[in-house]
Amino acid sequence: QQPVQSPQAVILREGEDAVINCSSSKALYSVHWYRQKHGEAPVFLMILLKGGEQKGHEKISASFNEKKQQSSLYLTASQLSYSGTYFCGTLYSGSARQLTFGSGTQLTVLP
Amino acid sequence: SAVISQKPSRDICQRGTSLTIQCQVDSQVTMMFWYRQQPGQSLTLIATANQGSEATYESGFVIDKFPISRPNLTFSTLTVSNMSPEDSSIYLCSVEKAGETQYFGPGTRLLVL
Numbered sequence: 001q002q003p004v005q006s007p008q009a010v011i012l013r014e015g016e017d018a019v020i021n022c023s024s025s026k027a028l029y030s031v032h033w034y035r036q037k038h039g040e041a042p043v044f045l046m047i048l049l050k051g052g053e054q055k056g057h058e059k060i061s062a063s064f065n066e067k068k069q070q071s072s073l074y075l076t077a078s079q080l081s082y083s084g085t086y087f088c089g090t091l092y093s094g095s096a097r098q099l100t101f102g103s104g105t106q107l108t109v110l111p
Numbered sequence: 112s113a114v115i116s117q118k119p120s121r122d123i124c125q126r127g128t129s130l131t132i133q134c135q136v137d138s139q140v141t142m143m144f145w146y147r148q149q150p151g152q153s154l155t156l157i158a159t160a161n162q163g164s165e166a167t168y169e170s171g172f173v174i175d176k177f178p179i180s181r182p183n184l185t186f187s188t189l190t191v192s193n194m195s196p197e198d199s200s201i202y203l204c205s206v207e208k209a210g211e212t213q214y215f216g217p218g219t220r221l222l223v224l
Contacts, residue, residue: 002153032212041203041215042154044112087153089213097142099213101154 001026003090005102012078012109020073020105022088031064031071032089032099035082042087045073050093075107083109113138113206115216123222124194131190132219134204139184142207145177147200148218154203160187194223 003024010018022031030049034042048064048071059076075082085106089099114137124130134143143160158166158179166179181187191198204216 034215041217044212044214047212089154096159097207098144098156098159100156103153 002100003088003102005086005088005105007105008103009106010108012107014080014109014111015077018075018078018107020075020086020088020107022071022073022090022102024069024090024092026069027093028064028066028069028071029091029093031062032091033062033071033073034087034089035084036087036104037084078107078109080109080111083107112211113140113208113214115204115206115214117204117216117219119219120217121220121222123224125224126195128194129190129192130194130221131188132202132204134187134189134206134216136185136206138208140206141184141209143181143187144205144207144213145179145187145189146203146205146215148203149200157189157202160189191221194221196223199223 003022006021012018030047032047033045035045036042046062048062050066062073064071085104087104088102116135118133145157146154147157148154156169157172157177158168160166160179160181162181162184176192178190199222202219205213207213
């Protein structure tokens, strides 16, 4: 079952913050975040493992709330280069190794 | 991480023909996957390519339409058979190294006329 991402799209000005959420109705083992620019392959950003661990990458960080089966991606002081579509990929507890991807969040950062 | 190449990068094909897409990784990986991505859409898993055995297909995808080979730990092929315009899409190979995440190849952009 596909995880639910929200919002579907967001438009920001440079320097503003954004949060992208990824929710699952099934127990999660891990959440993997990717960014895809137009015409390019998805690029791995970070992985969140079961346990509520929070990770960071430049000004992009993420958290994993095991109780809510939800992960959130935080983009702080956004830059033009952050524009793209963000996908969460989920691995479910006790299931096979393939990721199930959300529908994506299109992020546009304007100057 | 992993360096992944795909061939061809793009192609335009006629209805009823077949196209084989190659995926090559620079190091041995535990798992290889094939995804399809329609323009503006998410990534849909076609199948897991298993080394030395038949691929594992997801619901809605069958071996006769999408035969897959994986002769070793660094190479896989996906064939799109008897193509129709509905097969026009981006086909992506991805790999997982033991204990890591999935990394994606650059994709093959297919247009069927």
